[in-house]
Amino acid sequence: MKRNMSKLFSLIFGILAVALPFFAGDYPLQVGRNIMMYMALAITWDMLLRSGQVSFGIAGLFGLGAYASILGVIHGGMPSWVSIVFAAIFAGLVAFIIGFLILRLRAMYFSIVTLALGEIFRIIVQNLHEFTGGPEGIVMQGVIFGGNANRLYWLTLAGLGIALGGSYWFENSKVHFALTAIRNNEISAQSSGVNIFRWLLLAFVVTSAIQGLLGGIFVQSYGFATPDTVFTTDFMLLPIAMALLGGIYSTTGPIFGALLLGIVSEWLKLKIPYGHLVVYGIMIIIVILFMPRGLRQLLRQGLKTTNGRSA
Amino acid sequence: MKLATKNLTKRFLGLVAVNNVSFSMEEGEILGIIGPNGAGKTTFINLVSGIIMPSDGKIEFKGKDITSMPAHERARLGIARTYQLIHPLENLTLIQNIMVGSIFARGHNLKEARKRAEELCSELGLQNVERDTSHLTILEIKKMEIARALANEPEVLFLDELMAGLNADETKELIAMVQKLAKERKVAIGVVEHVMGVIRELTHRVIVMEAGEIIAEGKYEDVSKDPRVIEAYLGGAA
Numbered sequence: 001m002k003r004n005m006s007k008l009f010s011l012i013f014g015i016l017a018v019a020l021p022f023f024a025g026d027y028p029l030q031v032g033r034n035i036m037m038y039m040a041l042a043i044t045w046d047m048l049l050r051s052g053q054v055s056f057g058i059a060g061l062f063g064l065g066a067y068a069s070i071l072g073v074i075h076g077g078m079p080s081w082v083s084i085v086f087a088a089i090f091a092g093l094v095a096f097i098i099g100f101l102i103l104r105l106r107a108m109y110f111s112i113v114t115l116a117l118g119e120i121f122r123i124i125v126q127n128l129h130e131f132t133g134g135p136e137g138i139v140m141q142g143v144i145f146g147g148n149a150n151r152l153y154w155l156t157l158a159g160l161g162i163a164l165g166g167s168y169w170f171e172n173s174k175v176h177f178a179l180t181a182i183r184n185n186e187i188s189a190q191s192s193g194v195n196i197f198r199w200l201l202l203a204f205v206v207t208s209a210i211q212g213l214l215g216g217i218f219v220q221s222y223g224f225a226t227p228d229t230v231f232t233t234d235f236m237l238l239p240i241a242m243a244l245l246g247g248i249y250s251t252t253g254p255i256f257g258a259l260l261l262g263i264v265s266e267w268l269k270l271k272i273p274y275g276h277l278v279v280y281g282i283m284i285i286i287v288i289l290f291m292p293r294g295l296r297q298l299l300r301q302g303l304k305t306t307n308g309r310s311a
Numbered sequence: 312m313k314l315a316t317k318n319l320t321k322r323f324l325g326l327v328a329v330n331n332v333s334f335s336m337e338e339g340e341i342l343g344i345i346g347p348n349g350a351g352k353t354t355f356i357n358l359v360s361g362i363i364m365p366s367d368g369k370i371e372f373k374g375k376d377i378t379s380m381p382a383h384e385r386a387r388l389g390i391a392r393t394y395q396l397i398h399p400l401e402n403l404t405l406i407q408n409i410m411v412g413s414i415f416a417r418g419h420n421l422k423e424a425r426k427r428a429e430e431l432c433s434e435l436g437l438q439n440v441e442r443d444t445s446h447l448t449i450l451e452i453k454k455m456e457i458a459r460a461l462a463n464e465p466e467v468l469f470l471d472e473l474m475a476g477l478n479a480d481e482t483k484e485l486i487a488m489v490q491k492l493a494k495e496r497k498v499a500i501g502v503v504e505h506v507m508g509v510i511r512e513l514t515h516r517v518i519v520m521e522a523g524e525i526i527a528e529g530k531y532e533d534v535s536k537d538p539r540v541i542e543a544y545l546g547g548a549a
Binding site for chain 2: 173174177178180181184185187188189190191192193194195196249
């Protein structure tokens with residue numbers, strides 16, 4: 001019953017999301033694209049979090065994918081869509097290599113190193129003037145689909161679909177058992193035969209590849225990249241805030257969180273420019289203090305009480 | 312011989328937690344590992360299961376040297392254990408907790424792992440397996456911990472203070488269960504316990520550890536009369 005309900009909701013949401021361009025104007029489509037981009041990043045952040053690893057490297061891998069994509073077009077002569085795939089592969093490959101170094105680290109040591117990695121990527125890009133355009137950034141000729149707003153929307157939606165698919169896979173396969181066991185207790189996970197490093201590497205590479213892909217989609221949609229626009233901390237802090245608000249260790253949490261924060265912040269931007277960041281901060285503090293498991297938990301409890309069931 | 316160690320030693324900085332321990336376990340045997348607190352019993356199990364690596368000595372499983380093999384590979388090979396402090400895996404139901412070993416130590420797919428976990432639950436008398444683990448009774452938690460270890464389908468199993476916190480009836484039930492495991496599944500079982508009644512009833516043989524060394528070995532009845540053992544427990548007052 002509960003399962004069917006959530007299936008029905010997903011179906012309705014899915015159809016609405018796909019059909020939005022047919023009844024919405026350019027502004028809501030633009031807002032929708034933004035929200036979907038952040039939502040997808042929030043989901044990938046949560047996917048790795050399910051193993052207990054808190055990454056601050058989302059923006060770094062997003063930016064890396066963005067540059068891989070635009071440079072693939074400019075220097076490699078790739079078609080736009082090939083460059084997006086290339087961005088995913090490139091980010092995944094980089095994650096694979098650095099994973100060997102940093103996945104031995106835990107807790108805040110892991111987090112800080114991922115934060116530093118993003119910064120390193122940014123500094124490298126900034127200093128390769130000839131190749132990347134340096135701090136001023138780089139512009140390509142035209143954007144994908146000739147800038148057609150509907151198609152750009154669907155492209156971002158496809159990116160979100162891939163993140164959702166990845167998350168669904170993580171939740172409904174061996175990966176779920178491996179990551180949950182690792183998060184709970186690495187010692188007992190090993191005793192159950194879990195090869196901790198291998199599963200962490202898988203999670204890190206998959207989430208990084210999706211982040212790179214999203215960076216590719218972003219850059220192909222706007223036709224330019226600068227270190228400040230693609231490595232911005234917005235691409236790290238907002239997705240994390242959304243996942244925390246909605247509820248971690250799930251796919252639905254980041255979706256709710258992104259919808260709520262995305263819409264509220266869009267509305268606040270119009271009312272009080274930059275003030276939305278203050279409201280963000282306040283919302284996050286309230287969530288962490290009073291509902292550490294996010295809105296999702298609140299909704300669940302609400303459903304249980306209305307159903308009159310206790311367990 | 313299922314499992315054997317030769318001169319196994321573990322030093323933590325200055326402290327020698329396990330010193331020159333050589334032992335072996337046979338198929339279907341229940342071996343008691345006893346000794347006062349801090350004698351090195353748990354450290355010894357940690358060494359054998361690969362949670363920590365020895366400073367010296369050798370570990371063999373069915374004649375194969377596994378001294379430097381990582382813990383998850385030993386689990387696949389057939390060494391399982393329970394932990395003194397049991398933490399059920401949050402976010403997983405009772406049955407999902409038990410499936411983990413089946414999936415990763417045995418490589419079964421989710422469907423097969425679920426089927427085997429269900430069989431284990433009915434064998435051990437665990438009911439309502441789709442429950443959340445936050446409200447289990449102590450006995451259920453202990454059974455779940457055994458089932459989690461058995462999901463590896465082990466040939467060697469270590470039970471680290473499994474009976475702690477159980478009442479007399481519950482203890483009796485688990486003793487019968489462990490004996491059945493040794494007999495029917497031919498598992499070699501190493502038991503760490505502080506309650507001597509349990510050791511007496513359950514084990515075929517015991518080793519007594521003190522300050523990281525084996526100070527006595529044999530049947531419980533004989534070992535319990537050994538003056539060195541009595542002294543180790545009573546600190547020379549006897």
